[in-house]
Amino acid sequence: MLEWILILLAIAAIAAMFGFGRLSGVALSGAKLLVILALVVFLLMALGVFTLA
Template identity: 50%
Template sequence: MFLRVNVRAGAAGRPAHKNEVPDMFGSLLHWAVVFLIIALVAALFGFGGVAGTAMAGAKLLFWVAIVVFVIMLVAGLLRRG
């Protein structure tokens, strides 16, 4: 009946390790898309204030995700070299 969720599991059901980095980039992009959809639906129904706020949140999360991606990319390149 109930779905059991392993909270300690990492991506794709792998066990989480102590040194494993959480997928912050994917989470930020996920929430940016969620806010974008909320903004589009709110705009469709004429809720301009809600749509504007949700769109601002989506933009903010998108740019934060890009910054996190660049930082992770540079850190990965420095770790290899």
């Protein structure tokens, strides 16, 4: 998941540099969504609600 976050952040940065505001916004929104999802999964794992086996 971290790989996808970094890829989307790179796409957002490059798109913003070339002036593609909408593409940059979409990539950044996707990255933010994945960060939130990763934090929720980490929190659930830390509390022992479920494990990844």
